Amino acid sequence: MNPTITTSSFSFLVLFCLILGHTATQAQEKNEARTFVNPVGQGADPWVIRHKNHYYVCQSTGGIAGRGISVSKSDKLSKLGKAVIVWNAPRKGWNSNQIWAPELHYFNNKWYIYYAAGQSGPPYIYQRSGVLESVTDDPQGKYIDKGLLSTGADPKDQTGNIWAIDVNVAEIRGKLYAVWSGWEKNAATDKTVQHLYLARMSNPWTISSERVKISSPDQQWETGGPLNLNEGPQFLLRKGQVFIVYSTRESWTPEYRLGLLRLKKEAKVLLDAKSWEKTGPVFQGTEQVFGPGHASFTQSPDNKEWWIFYHAKKTTEPGWSRDMRLQKFSWNPDGSPNFGTPIPAGVAIQVPSGE
Template sequence: MIHRYVIAGALCLLVSGSYPVSAKAIYRQNLLMDTTFTNPVGGGADPWVIKDGGYYYVCLSAGNNGVSHITVSKSTSLTKIGPRKIVWTAPASGWNSHCVWAPELHRIGKKWYIYYAAGQSGPPYKYQRSGVLESVTDDPQGEYIDKGMLKTGADPNDPTGTIWAIDLTVTSIRGKLYAVWSGWEQNASTDKTSQHLYMARMSNPWTISSERVKISSPDQPWETGGPLDLNEGPEFLKHDGKVFIIYSTRESWTPQYRLGMLMLKDDKKSPMDATNWIKKGPVFRGTKEVLGPGHASFTTSPDGKEWWIFYHAKKTTKPGWARNLRLQKFTWDKDGNPVFGTPVPAGIPIPLPSGEKQE
């Protein structure tokens, strides 16, 4: 469809005597605008997207005058984030009153659950723990109740009784619910502490029911070499019967942030067995144009024919957490493994997700 502003522009050019070439250029430009988008698609960090009932819900943390919030947006378009509605505000005091990080929205049964990290204060960020909210209704933008802190490792010497943990995510494998998160081996007096990936069984969406098992440490050359070696931001990715954990490694405040991958060798064997995971990486890393891509989530196009990665990248080379949100399509190789390719620079036109119409 040729929009009215294209026709008007063409008529003006006809009057000026330059219609044949310039009108075509304008038409091509506007056709490109109707069929493509460019990164970044928004501001923020640790983007989480979930597709449900024809809508994309994006869950993000936010702050206002020192008060932390969790927001959920709703849109029929993957590339257009809808208005962000505050669904939860951190309490004025307590273990989760500050530093709300990386919330994730999951539908489990008939309820929605938001997993998030928070602390009693910070910086330093040595108090971070993981918690969960449960929806009161089946509306992901509705009211939530706080189900409390998750027991991500026991520490009887700590006031909370548990061990530092962030970026918790969940999934079902062969009918059993599991949690994976980034944590410390033990609580420490400094946040300059290495992070590992841990896994545990859950008896329900708000209760970890087993001891944690370490399934990954920053032990490969592409995971080490910076001021603080980290494994964090784990996210499950499932495709054709295969189970992957795509996680972030190196330091989130540097351009060296990147993605690694764990693949479950045999889903008939326990995912709690660290030897049942194969590590590969980096599977997605920065360039001179795109700095420190990491903490991704995954979804499909509106018609379900394409897979898309939703991630954040740094705005500058300067150490810090000024970041924005980006999308791009990825594919699968002949062995069924994800191929993320190279991050597309900002401003470069990317075809819209299959089945999406520009709003």
């Protein structure tokens, strides 16, 4: 015998189902709001810096030809803000074309943007490095050009400098240092080996010491492609330890990857190649993620997590079509970073802690 369902019971059952469905929808929406998926943006050489509860992302504009620099602002690491163009390349001169890999830094209540540029290209044989200084304390405000950085002397070149890109700057042990990717000497072809150089700075726009070569593509995992290179160096500092995370192999291939330099604990000076030890690869592609590289690093809003911000190729075909991705990383027992394996695009990732 079937039980009898009264009108009031049926109405209550319908209402209960509606409430249950609404609650489930709310829970799903809340859960989705707590995740994001890669890529978080388009472009390459992603640079992020956190300042006063905001995340600023600095990028070149105009594609691979690069004709300007933009800065975006967001209160969330997992969501980029609106990009504002803060500087346009001049029509003529050493920095009129090929604006590459700009980085935004904050020193002494001023913002500085380090960038590479060339008078023309391809071929990319004219790249040099320069710096911009903010007029106000607003990173999205106006900047003035502080000129070329001294990245090695070449009396045969009109700029006096040697080919250099990807300048990164940090204060270490109370002193300011610059690290970059460069050539041993200027050449007539961009098929030239790239090394990592380190130098002291007397202020944010002046390199004051001779450059010291601290890394060359000399390991098996750094060689084997059409061009051997070390580039995109980034200082990573934590608990008194000093690391330089850099990119190696070729940026236009799926073999692009990250290597690691570590300042030896007993090292008293940074400007000595013997003070650094190399390991790698520490982050490389998979069957689903191609050519991850040129990373920057930051922490979650509550400072409980560390995140890597990097680019990856969209396809395995040679070229520079890339997008930008975020991923949390951890630390090994010896204090070195553990970047893990790159997460494929479209996979839900928990938003940074405190976001």
